[in-house]
Amino acid sequence: MNAVTVKNITKTYDKGKVLAVDNISFEVKEGELFGLIGPDGAGKTSIFRILTTLLLADKGEASVAGFDVIKDYQSIRNNVGYMPGKFSLYQDLTVAENLSFFATVFGTTIEANYDLIKDIYDQIKPFSNRRAGKLSGGMKQKLALCCALIHKPLVLLLDEPTTGVDVVSRKEFWEMLKTLKKQGITILVSTPYMDEANLCERIALLQKGKIMSVDTPENIIKAFPYTLYGAKSDQIYKLLNDLRLNGQVESCYAFGEFLHVTLKEKQENGKKILRVIAEQNGHSNIWIEEIKPGIEDSFILLSGEQG
Numbered sequence: 443m444n445a446v447t448v449k450n451i452t453k454t455y456d457k458g459k460v461l462a463v464d465n466i467s468f469e470v471k472e473g474e475l476f477g478l479i480g481p482d483g484a485g486k487t488s489i490f491r492i493l494t495t496l497l498l499a500d501k502g503e504a505s506v507a508g509f510d511v512i513k514d515y516q517s518i519r520n521n522v523g524y525m526p527g528k529f530s531l532y533q534d535l536t537v538a539e540n541l542s543f544f545a546t547v548f549g550t551t552i553e554a555n556y557d558l559i560k561d562i563y564d565q566i567k568p569f570s571n572r573r574a575g576k577l578s579g580g581m582k583q584k585l586a587l588c589c590a591l592i593h594k595p596l597v598l599l600l601d602e603p604t605t606g607v608d609v610v611s612r613k614e615f616w617e618m619l620k621t622l623k624k625q626g627i628t629i630l631v632s633t634p635y636m637d638e639a640n641l642c643e644r645i646a647l648l649q650k651g652k653i654m655s656v657d658t659p660e661n662i663i664k665a666f667p668y669t670l671y672g673a674k675s676d677q678i679y680k681l682l683n684d685l686r687l688n689g690q691v692e693s694c695y696a697f698g699e700f701l702h703v704t705l706k707e708k709q710e711n712g713k714k715i716l717r718v719i720a721e722q723n724g725h726s727n728i729w730i731e732e733i734k735p736g737i738e739d740s741f742i743l744l745s746g747e748q749g
């Protein structure tokens with residue numbers, strides 16, 4: 443059975459003027475760790491709010507844990523754990539009070555489901571009397587996850603849980619998700635960070651309310667149809683412009699300290715062609731190597747194809 447089914451969902455705002463979600467469909471299998479990957483404004487939060495019954499879609503159907511988002515909204519609320527991007531904690535309540543509040547709302551107790559949250563809660567237990575508003579970003583995130591898990595949900599929906607959190611906490615958070623997955627919980631998580639896509643079993647790449655691809659990160663990367671080159675010289679910005687203006691170059695964009703470049707035609711001697719272009723434009727300290735594409739490269743390519 444699918445844990446989440448989204449079928450031809452469309453959502454607009456402002457009397458149809460803003461198209462936030464554009465006829466999207468995807469499925470999350472039971473026990474899967476599935477990522478919705480896309481930049482700000484791609485439509486991630488709208489999808490989560492539809493799946494958690496907080497927002498009505500204009501068109502389409504969706505179900506979570508076998509329950510329809512409209513007909514069975516009450517059952518969804520009881521079987522889904524939701525960690526919204528913002529405002530999921532009561533800042534004036536302590537860590538322990540937040541947790542017991544969420545347990546009470548769901549008609550359970552902290553003790554009844556403690557085994558599920560124990561490993562995560564142990565990390566914030568020393569601060570159980572501290573107000574949530576006074577916690578660090580990483581600790582807030584752990585507490586919010588405990589609150590979303592306290593009623594032992596079948597499906598966990600996490601909207602940008604690692605946005606604004608330091609690198610170490612982000613890493614710890616993904617470790618926690620792996621452990622929860624092993625305990626049989628289905629996880630749908632959104633993120634604008636492309637590096638986190640590789641930590642999911644399958645992903646949907648989302649842009650301007652449309653899904654561009656749904657597959658494993660490995661397959662999405664494998665489908666990248668060009669040979670990719672990394673390039674730099676002592677005038678990197680000039681090199682970017684020079685390559686973009688050259689008729690043989692298909693795409694060129696800045697990526698960290700390098701440029702990522704593809705050529706229109708598959709060439710045996712692509713490295714040499716790029717070096718000659720750079721030299722003809724007066725560059726020195728030229729470095730050009732064939733490199734492996736990543737999810738970011740696939741995302742940029744698919745975004746371009748989508749226009």
Ligand SMILES: Nc1ncnc2c1ncn2[C@@H]1O[C@H](COP(=O)(O)OP(=O)(O)OP(=O)(O)O)[C@@H](O)[C@H]1O
Binds near residue numbers: 455463483487
């Ligand atoms: N209540 C609203 N009224 C009007 N437009 C909205 C509303 N909520 C979202 N939008 C617009 O819909 C689009 C999708 O927004 P959504 O919040 O779903 O995307 P997102 O991927 O979660 O991005 P973010 O991380 O910025 O929230 C954006 O263009 C956004 O400005």
